[in-house]
Amino acid sequence: RFNPNVAIYRADGGHMVVQGTSDGRIKIRGVTADGYGQVAEQQRNSRIDNRLISWHRKLGHAGKDVLRRMSEAGVLPDMDMTQDEDCHACKTARMTHESHPAINFQRTREAGELWHIDLCGPFPVRSIGGKRYFLLVTDDYTRYRWIRFLRRKDESVAEIASLMREFRTQ
Structure with a gap:
């Protein structure tokens, strides 16, 4: 049975009383007949x-x-x-580092001067056209991108040469 300040637990003819006090302590008194979970006759205090x-x-x-x-x-x-204790775990979780400063310079002065090329593959599943690689070419100055799909890796050199010819005729 419970009331706002006291909870009584009864088992096997014994009883245990747990009481919260106004100073934030818990008082436990009790005895059980079989000694199971027995709290000695003395009072035990624990601070909340x-x-x-x-x-x-x-x-x-x-x-x-x-x-x-x-x-x-x-x-x-x-x-x-108003207590303001620091929580180390929360401080650590909120830690960030400053971003690297943005680079505000242009490496190139005109289109076609520098290309960035990525060859990706082989992919385990072929495309509908039987391709397993792709070649991605990005112009540094314009950021324009071309993508070409390849059956074999060795096709990349011919494809880059073709893109260079195509670029010069534009």
């Missing part, structure tokens, strides 16, 4: 940790605003919301 940081950790690193609302709703005990 009602610090903000403790509840923050117990509730999966909940934010201060969540804890304040839970406390106001009576779900959590009253606690000092």
Whole structure:
């Protein structure tokens, strides 16, 4: 049976009383007939940790605003919301590094001066046309891209030469 301050557990003719006190301690008194789970006749005291940081950790690193609302709703005990202990785990999780500075220079002065080329494959499944590779060519100046699909890797040299001829005639 329960009331706001005391919970009584009875088993095998014995009883155990658990009581919360106003100073945040738990008092346990009790005896069971068979000695199972026996608490000696003496009183045992255990302090309840009602610090903000403790509840923050117990509730999966909940934010201060969540804890304040839970406390106001009576779900959590009253606690000092002005406490400002740092949580090492939360600090570590929020760590970031600064981005590398943007490079604001142009390597090339005209289209076709520098191309970036990627040859990818072989892919385990052939395309409908029987191709297993693709060649991606990007012009550094214009960022224009060409993609060519290849059956074999050795077709890449001829395809690059073809793209160069095509580029010069544009």
